[in-house]
Amino acid sequence: MRVLVTGADGFTGTYLVAELQSRGCEVIPFASDITDAAAVDAEIAAVKPDRVVHLAAVAFVGTDAVDPFYRVNQLGSYHLLDAVARHAPRAHVLIASSANIYGNTTGGYLDESTPPNPANHYAVSKWAMELGARMWADRLHMTIARPFNYTGVGQEEQYLIPKIVAHFRRRDPVITLGNIDVSRDFGDVRSVVAAYCGLSLAPPAAPVVNVSTGKVWNIRQIIAMATQITGHTIEIATNPALMRANEVEILAGDASLLKLLLPDWQPKRLEDTLEWMLAA
Secondary structure, three states: OEEEEEOOOOHHHHHHHHHHHHOOOEEEEOOOOOOOHHHHHHHHHHHOOOEEEEOOOOOOOOOOOOHHHHHHHHHHHHHHHHHHHHHOOOOEEEEEOOHHHHOOOOOEEEOOOOOOOOOOHHHHHHHHHHHHHHHHOOOOOEEEEEEOOEEOOOOOOOOHHHHHHHHHHHOOOEEEEOOOOOEEOOEEHHHHHHHHHHHHHOOOOOOEEEEOOOOOEEHHHHHHHHHHHHOOOOEEEEOHHHOOOOOOOEEEEOOHHHHHHOOOOOOOOHHHHHHHHHHO
């Protein structure tokens, strides 16, 4: 099985490549600039993969630069899908979207039927990517994965869990955070790539699948876990500038469909993820 992976050298891509190789796949890291339609077309024509896993994206929500979200996440994805449809139409394509498309005003455990309500340019670009992908639905077999929050060793400190881990590893006395009482779904990158492999190598009929744990934790609980693991106590300072207005109390993914499609898949416990990150 020849699997082409975009974003292979990124945080998620590094783990995905290793997981695919452990399953006996020949992995081909995508080398072209995804915003260059001619280069994308030429590479797909040369490779003709059996599977495509599309991870390449501009992902950090907090950036002020808007254009890259749409050039990479939306238009770059269209270049890829068009090239695959023309040169490797039998290749199944797994597209990594984001649970960010659901927004932050609908609370609870969200399933795939939850209406999208994106609240930032990253989420809008991912929803636009999903909508545009439908233009190739009659020519390609695609599965769209919507991962909720996930983390692991190697994720940048600008994200919440790595920030917390870094403070504990340095044994800092204080950490500054936003709203510490909202509860969110936090997965492990190793669980996410295992789900991606399952959805890609044995493609399901479902066109859209949430990738989540189905469990929630608030920041106080995560800090308490890190304290128990390390023995270090840290003071929490809250900064109103880091808080979002009208945040829902609980926001998590309903993983029922994923577990139905991949009955052997189980997400790792957050305690295990934190221990792994703190020991790295």
